[in-house]
Amino acid sequence: MLGKIRYFSNARLHRICRQFLVVVVGGPTLVISYGFVLWSLAADLGFNNSFLWSEGPLRNWMVWLVGAVLLTLVFRVARPVE
Numbered sequence: 001m002l003g004k005i006r007y008f009s010n011a012r013l014h015r016i017c018r019q020f021l022v023v024v025v026g027g028p029t030l031v032i033s034y035g036f037v038l039w040s041l042a043a044d045l046g047f048n049n050s051f052l053w054s055e056g057p058l059r060n061w062m063v064w065l066v067g068a069v070l071l072t073l074v075f076r077v078a079r080p081v082e
Contacts, residue, residue, distance in 0.1 A: 018078055026075040033068035040064050 036052075040061035043051040053059045 022075050022079050026071075026078075030068065030071055030075065033064065033071055037061055037064040037068055 039048065040051050040059070042048040044061055051059065057063055
């Protein structure tokens with residue numbers, strides 16, 4: 001006998017997919033968003049000469065910080081509980 005074929009239940013497959021997305025998408029997204037926070041803050045403090053956006057709402061480091069914190073909360077909620 002070759003062995004038993006194991007099928008994943010829908011709940012387990014859904015949990016595996018969520019865990020994969022949180023790790024693969026969440027990690028780099030959070031690093032980049034907090035990197036934008038630091039880059040924008042450094043530009044505002046004069047440590048850096050330029051930032052991607054020189055004017056508008058995306059110029060403010062607090063906008064990036066709020067976005068990064070919201071992304072952190074979203075990925076924490078999406079993380080599957082064992």
